[in-house]
Amino acid sequence: TGEVRVMQPLVREAFRQSRNRAAVRQRYGFAADDFVPLVVAGAWGIGNVALIVRDVVECGVRVVVVCGKNQELAEQLRREYAGCSTVQVWGWTDQLPELMTAADCLIQNAGGLTCLEAIACGLPVLMYRPIAGHGVFNAAAMERAGAARWIRSADELRMVLRGAAAGRIQLPVPKIDEDAVPAAEAILTLVAGRGARIGTGRTLAAQLVRSGSS
Structure with missing residues (x-):
C-alpha cells in the first residue's frame, strides 16, 4: 500500500556515464536492427533462468544472458x-554498464541491484518469472511506480518483445523523480549519523518517515 517513488539509484558511476551506443553495440557484434534483451539473474544466477532464456529465444530476438557466479548455469x-x-552466454562480468548501453531492455527476475543499475542507465526493465518472495514483491512495487513492466506469461512476453523488435511497441524508460533524489543521501546520513538499527528503538523506516525522507 502507499505511494512508490523512484529515487536516484545508489549504483556505480559507470552506470550513469554517457557512451556511444552504436559503437558499443558494434563492439559486441550487434547489428543496427538487432533487438537485444539482456537477461540477468543477479550475482547468484538464481531462479528458473534456463526457462526464461528459452522463452526469450522463442521470441526470435538476439539474447545476451549474464549468469553471475552460477558457473553451472553458464x-x-x-x-x-x-x-x-x-x-x-556470460558468467561473472564487470561489463554490465556497457552491456546495458548496448541492450534494448533488461529482463530480470528478482528486482534487486541489477534493476537499479538499469534505471540509472535508462534501460527499460521487464520483470519475468520473478522468484518467490522479494522477486514478486519487487515486481509489483516497480510496476506500480512505472519503473518496470511485469510480464506474466510467455504469450505476453512474445507479444511485447516481438512488438518492440518490430517497432510496434515502445518500451517505457524508467523515470526518476527529480525531487526524490536527496532521499538516498538522507538514508546514508541517517544511518551514519544516528547509528540506526532495525528492530531496536525507532525503526529505520519510522525515522525516515518522521524526518520527511521516505
Missing part, C-alpha cells in the same frame, strides 16, 4: 545454445 546454457549465433 555451462548448461552454453551447451544448450552451442552454435546458436543469436545467444551470448
Whole structure:
C-alpha cells in the first residue's frame, strides 16, 4: 500500500556515464536492427533462468544472458545454445554498464541491484518469472511506480518483445523523480549519523518517515 517513488539509484558511476551506443553495440557484434534483451539473474544466477532464456529465444530476438557466479548455469546454457549465433552466454562480468548501453531492455527476475543499475542507465526493465518472495514483491512495487513492466506469461512476453523488435511497441524508460533524489543521501546520513538499527528503538523506516525522507 502507499505511494512508490523512484529515487536516484545508489549504483556505480559507470552506470550513469554517457557512451556511444552504436559503437558499443558494434563492439559486441550487434547489428543496427538487432533487438537485444539482456537477461540477468543477479550475482547468484538464481531462479528458473534456463526457462526464461528459452522463452526469450522463442521470441526470435538476439539474447545476451549474464549468469553471475552460477558457473553451472553458464555451462548448461552454453551447451544448450552451442552454435546458436543469436545467444551470448556470460558468467561473472564487470561489463554490465556497457552491456546495458548496448541492450534494448533488461529482463530480470528478482528486482534487486541489477534493476537499479538499469534505471540509472535508462534501460527499460521487464520483470519475468520473478522468484518467490522479494522477486514478486519487487515486481509489483516497480510496476506500480512505472519503473518496470511485469510480464506474466510467455504469450505476453512474445507479444511485447516481438512488438518492440518490430517497432510496434515502445518500451517505457524508467523515470526518476527529480525531487526524490536527496532521499538516498538522507538514508546514508541517517544511518551514519544516528547509528540506526532495525528492530531496536525507532525503526529505520519510522525515522525516515518522521524526518520527511521516505
